[in-house]
Structures are given as C-alpha cells and as structure tokens.
Amino acid sequence: xxxxxxxxxxxxxxxxxxxxxxxxxxxxxxxxxxxxxxxxxxxxxxxxxxxxxxxxxxxxxxxxxxxxxxxxxxxxxxxxxxxxxxxxxxxxxxxxxxxxxxxxxxxxxxxxxxxxxxxxxxxxxxxxxxxxxxxxxxxxxxxxxxxxxxxxxxxxxxxxxxxxxxxxxxxxxxxxxxxxxxxxxxxxxxxxxxxxxxxxxxxxxxxxxxxxxxxxxxxxxxxxxxxxxxxxxxxxxxxxxxxxxxxxxxxxxxxxxxxxxxxxxxxxxxxxxxxxxxxxxxxxxxxxxxxxxxxxxxxxxxxxxxxxxxxxxxxxxxxxxxxxxxxxxxxxxxxxxxxxxxxxxxxxxxxxxxxxxxxxxxxxxxxxxxxxxxxxxxxxxxxxxxxxxxxxxx
Amino acid sequence: xxxxxxxxxxxxxxxxxxxxxxxxxxxxxxxxxxxxxxxxxxxxxxxxxxxxxxxxxxxxxxxxxxxxxxxxxxxxxxxxxxxxxxxxxxxxxxxxxxxxxxxxxxxxxxxxxxxxxxxxxxxxxxxxxxxxxxxxxxxxxxxxxxxxxxxxxxxxxxxxxxxxxxxxxxxxxxxxxxxxxxxxxxxxxxxxxxxxxxxxxxxxxxxxxxxxxxxxxxxxxxxxxxxxxxxxxxxxxxxxxxx
Numbered sequence: 317x318x319x320x321x322x323x324x325x326x327x328x329x330x331x332x333x334x335x336x337x338x339x340x341x342x343x344x345x346x347x348x349x350x351x352x353x354x355x356x357x358x359x360x361x362x363x364x365x366x367x368x369x370x371x372x373x374x375x376x377x378x379x380x381x382x383x384x385x386x387x388x389x390x391x392x393x394x395x396x397x398x399x400x401x402x403x404x405x406x407x408x409x410x411x412x413x414x415x416x417x418x419x420x421x422x423x424x425x426x427x428x429x430x431x432x433x434x435x436x437x438x439x440x441x442x443x444x445x446x447x448x449x450x451x452x453x454x455x456x457x458x459x460x461x462x463x464x465x466x467x468x469x470x471x472x473x474x475x476x477x478x479x480x481x482x483x484x485x486x487x488x489x490x491x492x493x494x495x496x497x498x499x500x501x502x503x504x505x506x507x508x509x510x511x512x513x514x515x516x517x518x519x520x521x522x523x524x525x526x527x528x529x530x531x532x533x534x535x536x537x538x539x540x541x542x543x544x545x546x547x548x549x550x551x552x553x554x555x556x557x558x559x560x561x562x563x564x565x566x567x568x569x570x571x572x573x574x575x576x577x578x579x580x581x582x583x584x585x586x587x588x589x590x591x592x593x594x595x596x597x598x599x600x601x602x603x604x605x606x607x608x609x610x611x612x613x614x615x616x617x618x619x620x621x622x623x624x625x626x627x628x629x630x631x632x633x634x635x636x637x638x639x640x641x642x643x644x645x646x647x648x649x650x651x652x653x654x655x656x657x658x659x660x661x662x663x664x665x666x667x668x669x670x671x672x673x674x675x676x677x678x679x680x681x682x683x684x685x686x687x688x689x690x691x692x693x694x695x696x697x698x699x700x701x702x703x704x705x706x707x708x709x710x
Numbered sequence: 711x712x713x714x715x716x717x718x719x720x721x722x723x724x725x726x727x728x729x730x731x732x733x734x735x736x737x738x739x740x741x742x743x744x745x746x747x748x749x750x751x752x753x754x755x756x757x758x759x760x761x762x763x764x765x766x767x768x769x770x771x772x773x774x775x776x777x778x779x780x781x782x783x784x785x786x787x788x789x790x791x792x793x794x795x796x797x798x799x800x801x802x803x804x805x806x807x808x809x810x811x812x813x814x815x816x817x818x819x820x821x822x823x824x825x826x827x828x829x830x831x832x833x834x835x836x837x838x839x840x841x842x843x844x845x846x847x848x849x850x851x852x853x854x855x856x857x858x859x860x861x862x863x864x865x866x867x868x869x870x871x872x873x874x875x876x877x878x879x880x881x882x883x884x885x886x887x888x889x890x891x892x893x894x895x896x897x898x899x900x901x902x903x904x905x906x907x908x909x910x911x912x913x914x915x916x917x918x919x920x921x922x923x924x925x926x927x928x929x930x931x932x933x934x935x936x937x938x939x940x941x942x943x944x945x946x947x948x949x950x951x952x953x
Contacts, residue, residue, distance in 0.1 A: 317813060324810040328799070335798040531794030535852070538758055538790065539811040540783040704761050 321541050325549025329523050330556065339518040346514045347561040351507045351569035358500050359582030366583055373452050376400040376407075379419035383427070383435075386419070389460045395453070408438045414446035415439050415453055430468075500573070500584055501669035502643040504596060505662040507569045508562055509639045512604045513611075513632035515561020516554040520611035523550040525624030534707045543701040547612070551694060555608045562604055566597060595668045599661050602683045606657055606690030607635055613697040616706070638662065654678040657686040711736050711894050712863055716766035717756055726752040728918040729766070734896045734911070736862070739889050741909030742898040743942065749918040750898040751791045754867050757896070758788045770863055784812065787861035789869055793852030795840040801851045802827075802836045808855040819858070826854040829887070831880055845872035853881070857888075864888055866897040870904060882908060906938040916946045 334340060378400030380387050390397055401407035404416040418436040426433040435457065439450045466476035527533045536546065570588045572578050579585050611628045618624035639662045654660040660682030664674055700706060712734040719727040727749045734740035742750045755761040757768045759775045759782060768775040773782040795804050802823055809819040827836050830850045835843065840851060849872065857864065869885070870878045885908060889895055899905050905912055912929060914922035922929060922945040926938055933941040 320813070321811055324807065328796075328807050331803075332796055332798050527794075530797070531792035532796060533794075534755075534760060534790050534792060535788075535794065535808075535855070536811075537760060538783065538786075538788045538856075539808060540780040541811050542780070707760060 318542065318545055321545050322549050322552065325541075325546060326552040326556075329519065329550055329553035333519050333522065333553070333557070336518075336522075339522065343515060343518055343557065343561060344564075346517075347511045347565045348568055350510050351565055351572065354500070354503045354507065355569070355572055355578065355582065358503070359578075359584065362583045363581075372396040373449055373456075374398055375415060375417055375449075375453055376404075376413050377417045377419065378404050379421065379423070382419045382421055382423040383433075386435075386460060389463070390456060393456050393459065395456055404438050408440050411440070411443060414443065414449050417453065417457075500582075501586070502666060504566070504569060504669055505600075505665040506636065506639045506643050507565050508596060508600045508665070509603060509636040509658055509662070511562040511565035512558055512600060513607045513635040515565075515604075516558030516608045517611065517628060517632060519550075519554040519557050520608060521615045521621065521624045521628055523554065524612055524615040525618050525621045528707070529621045537707065544698050547694070547698045547701050551608060551612055551697075554612060555605065558604050558608050559601070562600055563597060566593060566600075592668060595674075596665045599664050599668070599679070599683075602686040602690070603658055603661050606686050606693070607632075609690040609693035609697065610635075613693045613700070616697050616700050642666075651678070654682045655685055657682070657689055660686070711771055712740075712757060712865070712896055713769045714753075714757065714766070715769075717753065717763050717768060718765045719752055719756055719761060719763050725918050727756065727763075730915070730918070730920055731766075732913050732920065732923060734863075734894050736894045737889060737892045738910040739885060739895040739897065739908055740911040740913065741905040742896065742913050742915055743902065743905045744898075744900065744915035745946070746900055748900075748915045750900075750915060751867055752918075753915070754788070754865050754896070754898060755790070757865060758786065758790070759783055760790075784859075785861060786863045786865060787856040787859065788864075789849075789853050789856045789866045791867040793848060795843070795848055795851055797841040798839060800837050800839050801832065801843075801847075801854070804840060804851050805855045805858050809858040812859040814859060822858050822860065823854070826857055829880075829884055830854060846874055846877040849873060849881075850877070853884070861893070863894045864896070866895070868899055869897055870899070870901070902939050902942055914942060914945050921945050 373395045375390065375395050376398045377387065377390075380397060380400075387397055400416055400418070401413060404418055407413050408416055416438040418438060420434045420436070423433045423435065437450065437453055437457070439446045465479055469476045469479065527536065537543070570593055573582075573584065573586055573588060610631055614627045614631055615624040618627050635658060638656075638659045642659065642662045649663045653663060660678065664679060664682065667674055714733070715731045717727055717730045718725075730749075730753060732740070742753065744750050752761065756763050757770070757775060759768075759779045762776065768782075770782040771785045773785065775782045796807070799807070805823050805826070806819060809815075809822065814822065827833050830853065832847065832850045832854070835847055835850075840848070843851070849869070853866075853869065856866075866885070870881050873881060885895060885897065889910075897908070906926060909926070911925055912923070913920055914929075922932065922941075924932060929938065929941045929945075930936065933944045935941040935944055
C-alpha cells in the first residue's frame with residue numbers, strides 16, 4: 317500500500333511537470349546550454365591561443381640601424397620588424413603598441429668590444445594581452461644571444477657545450493593525448509554539478525511551495541497517506557528529473573567532444589571512454605540525491621512560490637560555485653577536501669578524467685558524507701510536513 | 711458517525727474553537743451554522759486531522775483522529791474550504807489521483823468516477839484539463855475527489871459557496887442522496903436558509919463556541935421563535951456575518 321501510494325504521488329508529479337512545457341523547456345535549456353557554452357567558449361580560447369603562437373610576431377623596433385645582424389635574425393625567426401614609435405614608453409603605456417624593442421646607440425660598440433650589448437624590451441605588465449608577445453620576443457632574443465655565445469666560444473677554440481652545464485629536458489607525462497587541451501575535462505564536474513542542482517530545481521519548488529500556493533496541499537493531506545510517503549513521492553519525482561538532467565548534460569558534454577567537427581573547431585582532441593562517463597555519473601549520484609533533498613527542504617520552508625524559487629536558486633548557486641572555482645584555480649587536493657560534499661566529487665571526477673586510480677577511502681568518505689547530508693535534509697522535510705504549519709505557512 | 715468532545719484550538723491569542731462537543735450520527739445531515747470566522751472551518755480541519763487540537767478529541771467511526779489518523783481519514787471524505795485542483799491534470803485525473811492514494815484502482819475506481827461524474831452532471835468536463843474551470847466546475851471536481859472512495863462520513867465546508875442555482879440544486883440532491891444511503895454528513899454554512907432546508911440537526915456556532923444545538927423543531931422551541939431565522943438571531947445575538 318505504501319509503495320503504491322509512493323508510486324502514485326511520484327507518477328502524478330512527473331506527469332504534472334511534463335505537461336508544463338515551459339518548466340521542462342527551461343530545465344532542458346539550463347542543463348544542455350552549460351556544456352555547449354563551455355565547449356564553444358573553450359574552443360574559441362584554444363583557437364585564439366594556438367593562432368597567436370603561429371602568427372608572425374609584430375615587433376616595433378627603435379634603433380634598428382644599430383644592430384642589422386640582430387634585425388636579420390629576428391626576421392628569419394617569424395618576427396615582423398616594424399619601425400618603432402617616437403616615444404616608445406608613452407606608446408606602450410597608452411596601449412598603442414604591446415611591445416617595443418629599443419636598441420641603444422651604444423649597441424654596436426659594446427657588441428664589438430664583447431661587453432653585454434644593451435637592448436630594452438618595453439612592455440606594460442598590466443596589459444595581459446602583451447604576455448604572449450613579450451614571452452615570444454624574449455625567447456627569440458635569448459636564442460640570438462645563445463647563438464652569439466656559441467660563435468664566440470668556437471672562435472676561441474672552446475666547445476659551446478661548456479655553457480650548458482645542465483641539460484633540462486621537459487617531459488610531458490600526462491596520459492596519451494591529454495596535454496593542455498585536457499583542461500577542458502576540468503569542466504566536466506562543473507557541468508555535472510550544475511545539472512544536478514538545476515535539473516530538479518523547478519520540480520522541487522513546484523511540488524512543495526507551488527502545491528501549497530495553489531491550495532491543493534490541504535486536500536492532498538486529507539488522504540490517508542503518511543507524510544513520509546508524501547515527501548518521498550515528491551522527492552522521487554524530483555530526483556528522477558535531476559538525475560536525468562545530469563546524465564543528459566554529462567553525455568552531451570563528453571559526446572560532443574568526440575564529434576570530429578567539434579574537435580576540428582576547438583582543436584581539442586581527446587579520446588573519452590564510456591567508462592569515464594559511467595564513473596563520473598556514479599560519483600555524482602550522491603550529489604544529486606543530496607541536492608534534491610536540500611532543495612525540497614528549503615522550498616518547503618519558504619513562505620511562497622516566489623520565495624522558494626529565490627532560496628532554491630541560492631542553494632543551487634552555493635552548490636556549484638566550489639566546482640567552478642576548483643576548475644580554474646590551481647591547487648593540490650588535501651585530504652580534508654574530500655569531506656566536503658561537491659568538492660570531494662569535483663576532485664574525484666578530475667582524477668578519473670586524468671585516468672588516475674581513484675583513492676577508495678576518499679570515494680567512500682565523500683559519498684558517505686554527501687548521502688548523510690541528503691538524508692538529514694530529507695528527514696527535516698518529513699518533520700516539517702508532519703507539522704500543522706505546513707498548510708498555514710502563507 | 712463523527713463524535714467530537716471538548717475540542718479546543720487556539721492560534722496565538724485567537725481562540726478559534728472552544729470546548730466544542732457534538733455527535734453527527736449516520737443517516738442524518740448535521741449542519742454547522744455560524745458567521746464567517748466563527749470557527750467552523752477550524753473545527754472541520756480538526757475533524758479531518760489537518761490541525762492538532764490543544765485539547766479534546768474527534769472520533770470517526772470509533773477511530774481517534776489524533777491517534778489513528780490514517781484509519782480515521784480512510785473513513786472520511788472531506789471538501790475543504792480551499793479546493794485547489796491540479797490545473798494540468800484533467801478532472802478525471804484529479805479524481806483518479808485521490809482514488810489511487812486511497813487504495814482504489816482498475817475498473818472499480820473508474821466506475822466510482824463515472825458514477826460521481828454522472829451524479830454531479832459533469833461528463834462534459836471529465837476529460838478537460840482543470841485550467842480555466844469555473845468555480846462551480848472546480849467545486850464539482852473537489853467534491854468528486856472527496857467522495858471517490860465512497861466514505862461513510864462526509865465533511866463539507868461551505869459546499870454551495872460560489873455555485874449557481876443549478877449547481878446548488880445538484881449539490882443539495884447529492885447531499886440528500888448520501889444521507890439516504892445511510893452516511894454521516896457534516897456540513898458547514900453561513901447561509902441560514904440552506905441549513906434550515908437541508909439539515910436534520912443544526913449546531914449554531916459563534917466565536918468558537920456552540921450556542922445552540924438541536925433539530926429545527928427543537929431550535930424553534932428552545933428559542934421560542936416561530937421562524938428559524940429569528941431563532942438563529944436570538945441565539946447568536948446578531949445577524950452579522952450571516953446571510
């Protein structure tokens with residue numbers, strides 16, 4: 317009987333919600349827009365980044381006539397040498413140019429005498445768009461410098477290798493093809509948590525505060541149904557939508573990254589296995605369970621539908637903000653972080669995406685704490701529904 | 711059979727129901743008459759198990775509403791004063807939802823719904839979504855869902871408010887029919903004529919207290935008034951809030 321009632325309530329809330337085109341549309345949009353948005357955004361960033369690296373570097377030079385060899389070297393190395401502005405410092409500060417190379421009149425003499433020849437690279441460090449250009453210019457100058465060192469040593473009968481006591485070799489050990497582009501997988505937990513909190517958002521509000529505002533709650537509670545069953549029925553329906561949203565967002569995000577056209581556009585080539593999708597969803601399941609419970613509790617407390625919407629929106633924001641921060645901030649996972657719901661899952665899903673073996677202790681800790689929080693919220697909601705003020709709260 | 715003894719309920723400083731005791735027997739229509747705000751709805755909510763009394767008890771067919779809430783509610787059909795419907799469900803789906811919650815299903819449930827829709831003359835709106843229903847249509851759906859499980863005890867809070875003449879007649883016929891089937895009917899109203907016309911037993915309630923209780927004849931005798939309306943007025947002391 318209890319199971320039948322549970323099913324009846326969950327079924328009714330599902331049908332009721334599905335017939336509300338606008339709310340279903342909104343939920344779908346929120347859930348699917350996020351992965352799309354991230355892919356488009358990240359794709360553009362990645363393209364811009366790689367294009368900038370390939371394009372010839374425009375470098376205004378003041379005093380080019382003092383160092384013809386250097387200028388020739390620059391031109392050979394993909395640098396487009398331009399005439400410098402009259403007042404280089406002002407021009408850089410005002411942003412007219414990103415970068416100016418100033419070669420002083422003393423250059424030729426210093427060079428011939430074997431003294432360090434002074435060149436100045438002017439840039440405005442507060443102008444971030446100049447970072448890349450400055451780094452490229454400095455690197456080319458460094459190359460020239462090393463070339464001169466080698467020539468001078470050879471002229472004196474020495475092996476240029478003596479100036480390189482250390483041989484530093486950078487080795488990228490990130491698994492297979494997940495180099496810099498693998499960063500996009502940091503966004504996977506963000507996509508999932510957003511969906512977990514927003515997928516059931518409307519239903520959580522509509523079945524609780526909404527039902528009360530439309531004056532059908534009192535009638536519902538006249539039926540011989542345990543209040544626990546009433547809350548669980550609404551919970552079940554909301555959970556189904558939230559979980560569906562999460563599955564949809566996750567698969568949409570990961571499958572899109574597999575599409576060749578998308579890979580061409582974004583320049584991100586990743587091989588994403590189905591087992592990653594499944595692992596991530598399993599890790600996220602407790603978060604969905606918790607998110608829905610907290611949303612139902614908060615919406616039941618609210619005085620009106622409108623209030624409930626505002627409060628639950630806030631809850632959703634608090635829920636997925638940590639994921640957003642963690643995805644962009646570099647940091648080392650500490651053990652205590654696994655004790656915080658949503659943060660623990662973000663760390664674990666990131667690890668799974670990097671193909672690392674998941675630390676079982678942390679998985680259990682995160683899952684247990686998240687589930688406990690969800691259960692506590694659900695218990696509080698049942699308690700609230702057992703009080704007579706649930707029908708009076710307006 | 712609904713029995714209420716020493717029922718008391720306050721909301722803050724407002725004493726909504728004060729030491730109310732009465733019995734509504736099977737096969738009779740018992741009317742709660744009182745001005746707006748007299749405590750009729752609070753009284754009915756206490757009987758329905760929606761509110762918890764400060765003291766006293768309500769018993770339905772021997773089941774204490776507080777202690778055996780589910781058993782008591784199973785024997786009760788209630789039309790509350792606010793009858794919100796699920797706008798995106800059809801009239802039939804609204805009624806079916808409640809029927810299922812009460813353990814009905816299959817052909818039995820559909821039969822009950824068909825019978826009620828016929829009695830209430832609402833076959834034309836049966837498969838329509840409740841969005842945009844008139845007050846009369848909404849009340850009909852609400853009454854149908856209160857009666858879908860054929861309850862022995864029926865509590866109706868202002869069943870004819872907002873209904874047009876035809877719907878009011880249909881509603882009265884239905885109430886009499888339920889009585890003739892041997893059910894216990896408790897209805898509340900602030901309309902004197904309606905109570906005088908329908909009820910076998912009348913309880914006059916004012917400021918949360920019972921001021922008069924008896925059959926229409928008994929009321930005339932007690933108050934010494936020939937006219938029932940005069941009897942009510944002399945009992946309550948004013949006509950304010952009555953029509």
